[in-house]
Amino acid sequence: MTESIFDAEVWARETATDEHYFDESAAARACAFFPRYLKHTKGKWSGQPFSLEPWQQSLVRAIFGWKRRSDGTRRFRIVYIEIPRKNGKTQLAAGIALYLTFCDCEAGAEVYSVANGKDQAGICFNEAVRMRKLSPSLVDRTLASKLSIFNQKYGQSYKVLSSDYGNKDGLSASGIIYDEFHAFRDRMLFDVMHTSTGARSQPLEVIITTAGTDKHSICYDQHRHAEQVRDKVIPDDEFLPVIYAADKEDDHKDPRVWEKANPNLGKSINIDYMQKQVEKCKSQPSYLDTFLRLHLNVWVESVKRWLPIEKWNLGGPHRDTPLEEVKGGLEELKEKLRGRRCFGGLDLARVSDLTALALLFPPLNDDEKWIVLFWFWCPEENIRERSKRDRVPYNIWRDHGFITATPGDTTDFKYVEKEILNVASQYDLIELAYDRTFAGEIVNNLMEEGIHLTQFGQGFLSMASPSAELERMVIAGNKLYHGGHPIARWNAANVAKKNDEGGNIKPDKARSPDRIDGIVALIMALGRATAGDSPKPKPVPGIVIL
Numbered sequence: 054m055t056e057s058i059f060d061a062e063v064w065a066r067e068t069a070t071d072e073h074y075f076d077e078s079a080a081a082r083a084c085a086f087f088p089r090y091l092k093h094t095k096g097k098w099s100g101q102p103f104s105l106e107p108w109q110q111s112l113v114r115a116i117f118g119w120k121r122r123s124d125g126t127r128r129f130r131i132v133y134i135e136i137p138r139k140n141g142k143t144q145l146a147a148g149i150a151l152y153l154t155f156c157d158c159e160a161g162a163e164v165y166s167v168a169n170g171k172d173q174a175g176i177c178f179n180e181a182v183r184m185r186k187l188s189p190s191l192v193d194r195t196l197a198s199k200l201s202i203f204n205q206k207y208g209q210s211y212k213v214l215s216s217d218y219g220n221k222d223g224l225s226a227s228g229i230i231y232d233e234f235h236a237f238r239d240r241m242l243f244d245v246m247h248t249s250t251g252a253r254s255q256p257l258e259v260i261i262t263t264a265g266t267d268k269h270s271i272c273y274d275q276h277r278h279a280e281q282v283r284d285k286v287i288p289d290d291e292f293l294p295v296i297y298a299a300d301k302e303d304d305h306k307d308p309r310v311w312e313k314a315n316p317n318l319g320k321s322i323n324i325d326y327m328q329k330q331v332e333k334c335k336s337q338p339s340y341l342d343t344f345l346r347l348h349l350n351v352w353v354e355s356v357k358r359w360l361p362i363e364k365w366n367l368g369g370p371h372r373d374t375p376l377e378e379v380k381g382g383l384e385e386l387k388e389k390l391r392g393r394r395c396f397g398g399l400d401l402a403r404v405s406d407l408t409a410l411a412l413l414f415p416p417l418n419d420d421e422k423w424i425v426l427f428w429f430w431c432p433e434e435n436i437r438e439r440s441k442r443d444r445v446p447y448n449i450w451r452d453h454g455f456i457t458a459t460p461g462d463t464t465d466f467k468y469v470e471k472e473i474l475n476v477a478s479q480y481d482l483i484e485l486a487y488d489r490t491f492a493g494e495i496v497n498n499l500m501e502e503g504i505h506l507t508q509f510g511q512g513f514l515s516m517a518s519p520s521a522e523l524e525r526m527v528i529a530g531n532k533l534y535h536g537g538h539p540i541a542r543w544n545a546a547n548v549a550k551k552n553d554e555g556g557n558i559k560p561d562k563a564r565s566p567d568r569i570d571g572i573v574a575l576i577m578a579l580g581r582a583t584a585g586d587s588p589k590p591k592p593v594p595g596i597v598i599l
Contacts, residue, residue, distance in 0.1 A: 059297060062114050064115070079118055090151075091103040126254050131260065132295065136315075144180055164229070165211070166211075177230050235263060237270065297316055368533045368537075369535050394414070396486070399577070401493075407570040409430075422534040426536075430468070470498055486580060488577070511573075513559055523579055544569045544572045
């Protein structure tokens with residue numbers, strides 16, 4: 054276990070160059086602001102001066118003390134603070150916001166709290182309002198309304214903004230607090246706010262968050278950047294990375310791990326409370342992911358996941374393999390499988406969802422794995438909006454050939470039909486299962502072309518057996534080969550399961566955090582491939598996937 058606790062001031066000193074210098078008076082002035090003008094507003098410390106804890110003081114000194122020799126402005130422009138709940142990050146952020154607004158010597162200072170929603174943004178702002186109310190000096194010098202604290206004489210203001218980024222173009226932010234950044238739906242709000250700082254000489258953006266669950270999000274992008282900057286993999290002298298978290302290999306039951314991830318342990322967060330949460334993990338195993346994320350700051354890719362993604366990954370090349378190589382491997386596999394018998398599953402789109410086709414090739418001998426090939430379609434016209442909405446790179450997948458974008462703003466089933474016929478001509482397609490709920494003209498046309506289509510219900514009666522079989526194959530780690538298709542992997546990471554009273558399982562689209570179309574298509578194909586009435590493959594030479 055790595056026991057070191059991150060120290061922002063030490064890290065800043067170690068990464069400083071000849072272009073930087075430390076202004077002790079500026080650092081001391083910022084630290085003195087907190088106990089002199091601010092008081093705690095909640096709990097047993099309510100009404101007492103806000104004396105910074107050692108980790109908070111180190112952070113504040115790093116932010117406001119390090120300067121640039123060229124012009125004397127602050128070195129750091131973006132501060133990324135990722136820390137578990139109950140460690141006082143909101144109170145610290147509120148204090149920083151007030152300092153930026155009224156003590157930063159910035160003409161016409163504009164400081165904003167922004168978050169995914171106005172209620173979330175208001176948490177930090179409302180804490181600042183309470184701090185102001187307990188500070189006679191700030192009350193005498195400022196006014197407060199429901200959405201702003203301001204000093205009209207000097208044109209200084211601290212305001213709350215909603216997540217509607219369409220009306221932010223006229224701002225000139227000197228300070229921004231992004232609260233619970235992991236909940237941001239896309240990067241549009243961040244981009245609009247970030248570009249609003251362009252006219253300021255030393256703007257400061259402070260991102261505060263706990264770990265999230267979505268590794269396709271802008272927060273995870275910033276998290277990865279923070280890790281690489283912190284570990285000195287890439288240089289970025291404007292970015293201060295502050296991450297308090299357990300390592301993946303750490304024992305979540307070890308109090309030393311709690312301390313490493315929670316710098317306020319024993320102060321704003323009780324040791325007894327942490328022990329009770331660990332005991333809860335023992336009695337309720339499903340709570341472990343929640344504990345890891347919220348109290349040890351470990352990114353959990355999906356708290357609702359059914360299929361273990363590390364097991365799914367064993368069915369293809371390493372997940373970091375370049376997309377060009379993954380695509381090349383899949384194309385070679387398609388060629389090797391030409392003419393071989395298979396079973397298909399077709400998950401048709403609901404207007405603008407993904408349409409997915411899975412072809413499943415049963416093993417011909419004990420040395421083989423099951424092999425699945427995927428095809429995906431989506432509308433071309435809204436692919437950029439879809440990428441923003443789903444926070445996944447459909448456009449990149451399209452450019453690499455992993456998904457076909459059909460003309461128009463809805464999936465063109467004529468186009469899909471033509472491609473399915475082309476695919477079917479290359480393989481011995483025994484059956485193609487489809488969800489009868491969304492069947493239409495495409496099914497009739499495919500039948501007329503000689504493809505054997507089979508209705509496949511989405512209830513437990515049809516889905517339970519192949520769902521259980523897929524779970525077994527994936528968990529075994531060596532029964533299924535998918536070639537690392539990135540969209541199928543994304544679907545596998547998203548899929549949640551639903552249980553009935555008899556213990557049967559099936560995928561649950563409603564509870565899955567994102568698209569699962571490829572997995573649904575695979576389950577339907579597996580259902581027909583393992584059905585007792587399905588024709589058996591002929592004993593012809595197969596392919597051994599190592």
